[in-house]
Amino acid sequence: MGRTPCCDKDNVKRGPWSPDEDATLKSYLETHGTGGNWILFPKKAGLRRCGKSCRLRWLNYLRPDIKHGCFTEEEDNIICSLYNQMGSRWSVIASQMPGRTDNDVKNYWNTKLKKKLFGGKQNLRTKNSKEPTNNATLPGSAASRALPCVPKAEPQDSAFSTFQTQIPATLHMLTDVNSGLNAYHQTWTLNSPDQLYSSEVMAFSDFGASSKKSYTTVSLSQDGSNISDSSSIAAVDKCASLPGNGSLDDSGMFTDFSLPYDVNYAMCFGEKTSEFGPASCTNFGDFFSSSY
């Protein structure tokens, strides 16, 4: 007994979208919205596509606020930090970067960032030593069509050099822990590496590893005139600002996280952050190497 299919797979077109389909979807969506139901949308719009496919096409590509192009160094930092905190929660990570989609961030991490960070390391989990090097040029394939840019120069002696500088990363974290009512907006500053090992920061770490239910995201509007998703909008509801460097509340969580300190220390958290990495690890790359 399988799940009932969301559409008749035999009668829907699959594969890449044509410009015509894009135009149809876009114009219909801009005029009528989704009508509150993506499943019915293709029929109403006159598209022979699965509703899920339409939704994905819109959210990941056609939305007007989508940002196409190179990820900035700041975005790199945000992705790395958040990935380290919460793992592959791409929608949450993407929500911190307006115009970026979870798919974008996921692809960027898997194809570029991961290599950028670990490409220079010797003891990677590679079986055939075919791991690309840091200075590999960006292929001019689909990537260069979408991202006509040159890769940033990377020092050869550090797989994680970006993070060895002090990063004033501001990470807008979205959460709604425990009660679902007491999410706080709070700027959090680490003044020393010791704080990363404090009970307070363990709570922060735990936050990263918490279940999906602990996150608050603004749900996708069903109204086409207001379409967005967790990739581009911040959870502004339920958030109140708390000034200063106050500690974490048992029932709440922060949304701003400033890191004026060397983030290497933070990289000793486990990938899923429910556990610490080896005490001996001194940077992100070392941690990952030692984890594999």
Next chain:
DNA sequence: AACGAGGTCAACCGCTTATTA
């Protein structure tokens, strides 16, 4: 010039979560 290897990204799949009846 041909071909295989590898990189990239859009799109799909299927599971989980949220919402509605």
Next chain:
DNA sequence: GTAATAAGCGGTTGACCTCGT
């Protein structure tokens, strides 16, 4: 309270491209 349905999400796949040999 429960079942059905839709939306959301992360993992994976496959087409297309460039590069190296």
